[in-house]
Amino acid sequence: MGRETIDVARAAGREVVGVVDDGPSPADLDRLARLGVAYLGDLDGWLSSGSTAPWVVAVGDPALRRRLAARLAAGAAPAPALVHPEATLGSDVLVGDGSIVCAGVRVSTHVRLGRHDHLLAGAVVGHDVVVGDHVSINPGAVVSGTVHVGADTMIGxxxxxxxQLTVGARSVVAAGACVVRDVTDDVVVRGVPAR
Incomplete structure (x- = not known):
């Protein structure tokens, strides 16, 4: 997700100062170098540096993203929303702080995206949808109109x-599933229809 986020930030006209990672692999460091992006060290070091640079959390796991965002919010600059210019957002769409909307995403009208959400390439969000904080809507997923997605949820x-359904907090909708009834909190559903 980190390198995708670099692309979104640059396309949105943002300068990428660097990447913070607690354990980058040699391959990750090589890829960053090829992109011309500095490795800034681990999170503790960056937080202790007193940096005032804006930040986003480019981590796919919603629960981990929530924990990291809470640590960063306590002492750093605000987290901007990043929206790729090739994403389509309808009228009256609110994108929460720290959210990342990739190229090819389609968001209809009267939608509320929470803080630190990730909408990945080809995701579609219908009208009047409310998405909680720290949600991942992965490539090609479709969230139809008037759906409520709880916080820390992964849509595969x-x-x-x-x-008109609800997907509960901290739940996972597995890749390729079709949700035809409400999903409670803290469950994984898969299949067609999703169970």
């Missing part, structure tokens, strides 16, 4: 959530 690649 290629999955479909039908209209």
């Amino acid at each position: 690649a290629g999955s479909i959530v039908l209209q």
Whole structure:
């Protein structure tokens, strides 16, 4: 997610100062170098540096993203929303701080995206949807109109959530699933129909 986020930030006209990572692999460091992006060290070091640079958390796991965002929010600059210019957002769409909206995403009208959400390439969000904080809507997923998605939830690649449903907090909709009824908190659903 980190390198995708670099692309979104640059396309949105943001300068990328660098990347903070507690354990980058040699391959990750090589890829950053090829992108011309500095490795700034681990999170503790960056926080103790007193940096006032804006930041986003480019970590796919919603629960980990929530914990990292809380640590960063305690002492750093605000987290901007990053929206790729090739994403389509309808009228009256609110994108929460720290959220990342990738190229090819389609968001309809009257949508509320929470803080630190990730909407990845090809995701579609219908009208009047409310998405909680720290949610991942993965590539090709479709969230139909008037759906409520709880915080810290993962909507898997290629999955479909039908209209007027609720997907509970901290739940996972597996890749390719079709959700036809409400999903409670703290569960994993998969299949067609999703169970």
